Amino acid sequence: MKRVLLFLVLFFCVRSVLSEPIALPELHRRVTDLTGTLRSEEISSLEEKLKNLEERKGSQVAILVLPTTGEETIEQYSIRLAEKWKVGRKSVADGVIFLVAKNDRKMRFEVGRGLEGALPDVLCKRIQIEYVRPLFKEGKYYEGIEIGIEKIIGLIEGEPLPEPTHTTFHETSRGKIGLTGYFLLLVGVGIFVGIFFRRMFSFIKAGAAAGIGYWAGGLLGISFWTMLPILIVFFVILLVLYSTWNSGMGGGSSWGSWGGYGGGSSWGSSSGGDSGWSGGGGDFGGGGSSSDW
Incomplete structure (x- = not known):
């Protein structure tokens, strides 16, 4: 009897661990590949397309390639990811996430509320089935992701969205600062x-x-x-x-006392990795489409 009880306890413990949702990755860039499927130049090419879109229209699009969504359906995982990343502008909700679960052979477009008119579920499904799926079946993941992104960008381009705001300083006249x-x-x-x-x-x-x-x-x-x-x-x-400075450092401080050298720290110690891009506070309501291949 004790062995049976012990077995049941272990069974439920293991089941509980296995059913834990997979941790969501942090958002540091527009394209995140957790499978090593995409080459660095392919990632750079995709990111350039998405960066240009954001500069023109203000919309944010992110791509995530991961092995599996675990015990969750791709829809469950995708909405959790969208709520964490908050891709898209806060007041416009014009974000899109292209999620690819490679080992599960499933994909999803998670569409922000502000783009549900430009990217209705039926069009998202059509893009996946007619353009992306055939390439994924051939193992051409970059080509499939690229054409899917191009179709999404084309639809966003035709949507009347608020103009993007740019906070970067631009010189209007050489030397006149x-x-x-x-x-x-x-x-x-x-x-x-x-x-x-x-x-x-x-x-x-x-x-x-x-x-x-x-x-x-x-x-x-x-x-x-x-x-x-x-x-x-x-x-x-x-x-x-x-x-x-001299009075506070005893008048004879060295480079190490500045913390830049010899003080146990380095120039990049507080950077926390590449954090140059993040979501803008976008809102998602479950719009989009999922498909397999």
């Missing part, structure tokens, strides 16, 4: 040079940094009288900063 820009340039140059003169007297360090700033300003064609008040303020700020 304004007085504030010049001042920030001088500060940056001065601080950089000041690091290399840290063991010198504070007065000499500040003067040297200001001198470098004056030289840089001269190369940019700024007049002396325009730069003079900036340099005076710049000199005083650096003098105070360097004095503070």
Whole structure:
């Protein structure tokens, strides 16, 4: 009797572990391949297409290739993924996830609420069956994903969506960055040079940094009288900063005390991997289509 009870306990424990949902991957880029199916140049090509779409229309499209969704159906896994990644703009909900479960031989387009008109279930199913499935059956996964993405992009292009917003700074005229820009340039140059003169007297360090700033300003064609008040303020700020640094570090600190070298840390220690792309807060309601091959 004890053996039977022990067996039942072990059975339910194992079953519980096996039925645990597969962990969702983090979103760091537009194309995530957990199977090693796609070559690096193929991933780059797909990401370039999706990046160009986002710049033109604002819509975000992500691709995930994974071995299996486990005990979950691809629909269950896909909606969990969509709720975590939140691909698409928050106010527009114009995100799409192309999910491929390679070992399960299943695929799904998870469509954001804002694109359900442009990408209705029937069109998603048609793209999968007529274009993607034949290529997947031949083992041509990149070609299948590429044509599926191209069809999705084509439908999104025809949808009237709000214009994308760009926060990246673009120079409108070469060399015309304004007085504030010049001042920030001088500060940056001065601080950089000041690091290399840290063991010198504070007065000499500040003067040297200001001198470098004056030289840089001269190369940019700024007049002396325009730069003079900036340099005076710049000199005083650096003098105070360097004095503070020296007093706080005992006047004899080394590179290691900055934490950049010799202090057990490195330049990339806090980056946490490639986190240059993320979802914009998109919303999903289960729209899309699933197919096998």
